[in-house]
Amino acid sequence: MIKTLQELLNDKIAIGIIGKTHGLDGELKLHPFTNVPEIIESLTEVVLYNEKNKVFLLAKIVDMRLGNGVYLIKIQGIENIENAKKLSGSKVYIDKSELPPIDKNEYYFYEILDSQVFDEKGNYLGKVDEILQTGSNDVLVINKNAENEILIPVIKDYIITIDKTNKTIVVKIPEWLD
The missing domain is CATH 2.40.30.60 (RimM)
Structure with a gap:
C-alpha cells in the first residue's frame, strides 16, 4: 500500500x-x-x-x-x-x-502554532503564525490578515489561557496596543 x-x-x-x-x-x-x-x-x-x-x-x-x-x-x-x-x-x-514530557504550563511550539487567539472579551485576533524566541520570553506573532500583525509576549501578564487540545489562546491586549 x-x-x-x-x-x-x-x-x-x-x-x-x-x-x-x-x-x-x-x-x-x-x-x-x-x-x-x-x-x-x-x-x-x-x-x-x-x-x-x-x-x-x-x-x-x-x-x-x-x-x-x-x-x-x-x-x-x-x-x-x-x-x-x-x-x-x-x-x-x-x-x-x-519528546520528553513537559509541565502542564509548558508547551512545544508545534502545540500552539496555528492556534486561534482571542482577547478577554472573546474578540478574534487571528492565529499564531510564528513564535519568536527573545531570550527572556517567547513572543506570539498573531496574524488576522496580511496587514495586521500583533506581537504578544508569552508572560503571565498577557497570556490568560493556552488550550493546547483545542488550539485556542486567550490573551490580555497589551496597553501599547489599546
Missing part, C-alpha cells in the same frame, strides 16, 4: 534540518529547531524527508557530537561525501511520543 506524505509524517514532528556535509566521510551538520538538547542528543532512528527531491529515508544515527553550535551526525550507510550531499536540506522527524 502506498502512503501519502501526510500518512508518513502523521504523529511526527520536525526537530531539525540537515545542513552541509562535514569532512569527506559522510558526516552531516544537523541544525536543531529546538532549544532542548536532550531531544537531539537522544536521537537514534529518525525519518528524513527532503521536500525538494521528495525523498524519504528511515535513518539510524550511529554517531553524534557537538561542534560550533551545530550537531555533527553520522548516519548508518552514509560513508562518503557524495552520499551525504544527497541528504542536505532534509528535515529530521521523530515521533511526537519521543
Whole structure:
C-alpha cells in the first residue's frame, strides 16, 4: 500500500534540518529547531524527508557530537561525501511520543502554532503564525490578515489561557496596543 506524505509524517514532528556535509566521510551538520538538547542528543532512528527531491529515508544515527553550535551526525550507510550531499536540506522527524514530557504550563511550539487567539472579551485576533524566541520570553506573532500583525509576549501578564487540545489562546491586549 502506498502512503501519502501526510500518512508518513502523521504523529511526527520536525526537530531539525540537515545542513552541509562535514569532512569527506559522510558526516552531516544537523541544525536543531529546538532549544532542548536532550531531544537531539537522544536521537537514534529518525525519518528524513527532503521536500525538494521528495525523498524519504528511515535513518539510524550511529554517531553524534557537538561542534560550533551545530550537531555533527553520522548516519548508518552514509560513508562518503557524495552520499551525504544527497541528504542536505532534509528535515529530521521523530515521533511526537519521543519528546520528553513537559509541565502542564509548558508547551512545544508545534502545540500552539496555528492556534486561534482571542482577547478577554472573546474578540478574534487571528492565529499564531510564528513564535519568536527573545531570550527572556517567547513572543506570539498573531496574524488576522496580511496587514495586521500583533506581537504578544508569552508572560503571565498577557497570556490568560493556552488550550493546547483545542488550539485556542486567550490573551490580555497589551496597553501599547489599546
